[in-house]
Amino acid sequence: xxxxxxxHCYRYVTPTSKDLDFLISKLSKITVSKKKFLLExxxxxxxxxxxxxxxxxxxxxxxxxxxxxIQFAIEDWWVADFDTFYNDLPSKLYLEALEDSTLLAxxxxxxxxxxxxxxxxxRYFRILLTGAFxxxxxxxxxSLEKDTKDRYLEFCSSYSNIENRIPNYxxxxxxGVSAESLSRIRTALKADTSE
Amino acid sequence: xxxxxxxHCYRYVTPTSKDLDFLISKLSKITVSKKKFLLExxxxxxxxxxxxxxxxxxxxxxxxxxxxxIQFAIEDWWVADFDTFYNDLPSKLYLEALEDSTLLAxxxxxxxxxxxxxxxxxRYFRILLTGAFxxxxxxxxxSLEKDTKDRYLEFCSSYSNIENRIPNYxxxxxxGVSAESLSRIRTALKADTSE
DNA sequence: CGCGACGTTGATTTGCCTCAACGATTGTGG
DNA sequence: CCACAATCGTTGAGGCAAATCAACGTCGCG
Numbered sequence: 001x002x003x004x005x006x007x008h009c010y011r012y013v014t015p016t017s018k019d020l021d022f023l024i025s026k027l028s029k030i031t032v033s034k035k036k037f038l039l040e041x042x043x044x045x046x047x048x049x050x051x052x053x054x055x056x057x058x059x060x061x062x063x064x065x066x067x068x069x070i071q072f073a074i075e076d077w078w079v080a081d082f083d084t085f086y087n088d089l090p091s092k093l094y095l096e097a098l099e100d101s102t103l104l105a106x107x108x109x110x111x112x113x114x115x116x117x118x119x120x121x122x123r124y125f126r127i128l129l130t131g132a133f134x135x136x137x138x139x140x141x142x143s144l145e146k147d148t149k150d151r152y153l154e155f156c157s158s159y160s161n162i163e164n165r166i167p168n169y170x171x172x173x174x175x176g177v178s179a180e181s182l183s184r185i186r187t188a189l190k191a192d193t194s195e
Numbered sequence: 196x197x198x199x200x201x202x203h204c205y206r207y208v209t210p211t212s213k214d215l216d217f218l219i220s221k222l223s224k225i226t227v228s229k230k231k232f233l234l235e236x237x238x239x240x241x242x243x244x245x246x247x248x249x250x251x252x253x254x255x256x257x258x259x260x261x262x263x264x265i266q267f268a269i270e271d272w273w274v275a276d277f278d279t280f281y282n283d284l285p286s287k288l289y290l291e292a293l294e295d296s297t298l299l300a301x302x303x304x305x306x307x308x309x310x311x312x313x314x315x316x317x318r319y320f321r322i323l324l325t326g327a328f329x330x331x332x333x334x335x336x337x338s339l340e341k342d343t344k345d346r347y348l349e350f351c352s353s354y355s356n357i358e359n360r361i362p363n364y365x366x367x368x369x370x371g372v373s374a375e376s377l378s379r380i381r382t383a384l385k386a387d388t389s390e
Numbered sequence: 391c392g393c394g395a396c397g398t399t400g401a402t403t404t405g406c407c408t409c410a411a412c413g414a415t416t417g418t419g420g
Numbered sequence: 421c422c423a424c425a426a427t428c429g430t431t432g433a434g435g436c437a438a439a440t441c442a443a444c445g446t447c448g449c450g
Contacts, residue, residue: 060336068339070332082332086325129324130281136331137265137277141255143338144263144371148406168429176339181406183430343438363397376438378398 002027005050005104008076012127019118026110032056032097039081039095046088046108048080049073054101055165059094059173069174072098072159072166078128098166148177149185197222200245200299203271207322214313221305227251227292234276234290241283241303243275244268249296250360254289254368264369267293267354267361273323293361343372344380 002024009015009023030049032038038056039045049056051073058071058079070093073079081093085108106114115122135158142151152175156163163171168186169179197219204210204218225244227233233251234240244251246268253266253274265288268274276288280303301309310317330353337346347370351358358366363381364374 060340062340066340068336070336082325082329087329126321126324129321129328130277133324133328133331134277134282136328136335140331140334140338141263141265143335145255145257145261167427178407179429180408180431184406187430362395373439374397375399375440379438382398 001029001052002104004052004076008050009121009124013120013124015118015120015124019120022114022118023121026106026114027104028106030103030105032101032103034097034100037094037096038103039091039093041092041094042090044084044091046085047105048078048085048108048111049095050104050106051075051077051079052102052104054103055098055162056101057096057098057166057170059096060092061094067173069170072162072170072174074159074162074165098170143176148175148181149189151175152182152185153189196224196247197299199247199271203245204316204319208315208319210313210315210319214315217309217313218316221301221309222299223301225298225300227296227298229292229295231292232289233292233298234286234288236287236289237285239279239286241280242300243273243280243303243306244290244298244300246270246272246274247297247299249298250293250357251296252291252293252361252365254291255287256289262368264365267357267365267369269354269357269360293365338371343370343376344384346370347377347380348384 005023005027006020009020015023027050029052030038032054038049041061053075056073056079057069058073058081059067059069061067071079079095081091081095083089084091084093088108111121111125142154146154152171155171155175168182172179172182175182200218200222201215204215210218222245224247225233227249233244236256248270251268251274252264253268253276254262254264256262266274274290276286276290278284279286279288283303306316306320337349341349347366350366350370363377367374367377370377
């Protein structure tokens with residue numbers, strides 16, 4: 001149950017077993033069924049989530065009603081509405097389960113409490129934050145320097161095997177192209193590898 | 196000399212005068228002439244810079260030799276190579292002065308020392324980091340949901356009056372379009388406002 | 391003055407979008 | 421168990437925004 005998040009912590013810091021006890025005391029298990037929403041605009045929940053099992057999609061909806069996927073979250077990913085979680089701003093993010101999912105939730109208050117009890121997690125979350133910042137920067141760079149085909153391949157390698165778990169059109173949306181375009185790119189890739 | 200960074204601190208935290216003395220003791224003044232490079236790939240300098248006066252451009256160069264501008268920095272902006280500064284990775288970033296500039300430099304070691312002497316700055320820099328993270332997310336969203344004209348207008352409002360300070364083609368590069376396209380967009384905007 | 395840097399404009403090409411139609415697969419109710 | 425709808429991916433046709441290539445105007449500086 002908690003093994004995956006413990007392993008995840010060890011990847012970045014070296015907590016004591018007491019530290020880990022504090023961490024676990026701040027986590028509550030949540031399950032979400034496929035197609036249900038964990039977060040929606042207007043519902044102010046200051047929580048972040050660690051994915052034990054399943055798959056989520058974080059997206060915004062603009063004035064014209066178009067969806068824009070900003071992130072997917074699969075096993076071992078943290079996901080949150082950063083505006084709400086860190087800055088206490090009104091939420092504008094949708095967080096939808098694409099599969100039946102099991103998560104661990106942590107509230108902002110509990111995280112602050114955890115920082116006091118076990119400061120090592122301040123370092124843990126700061127490392128995650130700089131990592132997330134760098135991956136955003138990489139995504140901006142990709143959109144500047146790569147064509148859609150290369151960005152699709154990059155996407156597949158950063159989200160292990162995800163292209164077989166979620167619908168094509170969600171990936172297209174994340175990449176900022178139409179589902180039809182991505183379909184053509186996939187077809188061209190298959191032709192390349194089979195030659 | 197230090198007034199602008201002191202004001203900047205007060206925008207986010209409330210340091211004591213002793214805190215500010217510690218901060219100032221960690222800063223060293225640097226001047227860079229126009230067209231000179233403050234950072235280049237392969238030169239490992241773990242520093243971040245606060246712009247007192249002037250304008251800088253941070254960019255990467257890809258395999259094909261194309262430039263990709265990731266950030267501009269004008270007065271009151273912090274700028275750094277995050278891979279190098281936070282994660283001690285080899286630098287791949289160019290940091291070029293677009294005008295004769297005056298900066299305050301702080302090394303990573305000095306920042307760690309500062310955190311110990313005046314922990315309030317840990318909060319200060321964490322707020323800046325989440326702010327930078329959010330602005331990257333906004334930029335990704337803009338590229339997904341807005342057309343080039345709207346992204347140009349958004350750019351102009353986020354970098355106050357910068358469109359009159361730096362060449363058109365640098366802005367085009369930042370937006371990921373050709374200089375010719377941006378020129379046409381600018382022409383169309385002028386026509387709109389004069390009608 | 392002459393050169394380089396920068397912006398503008400035109401012609402052509404290209405990648406992608408939109409609209410539309412059509413399988414293939416899956417789920418569901420009679 | 422079958423019929424039907426819903427979901428998702430694929431393919432084609434037409435159009436548009438922006439890239440590319442090229443030429444030219446203007447400004448500032450050595």
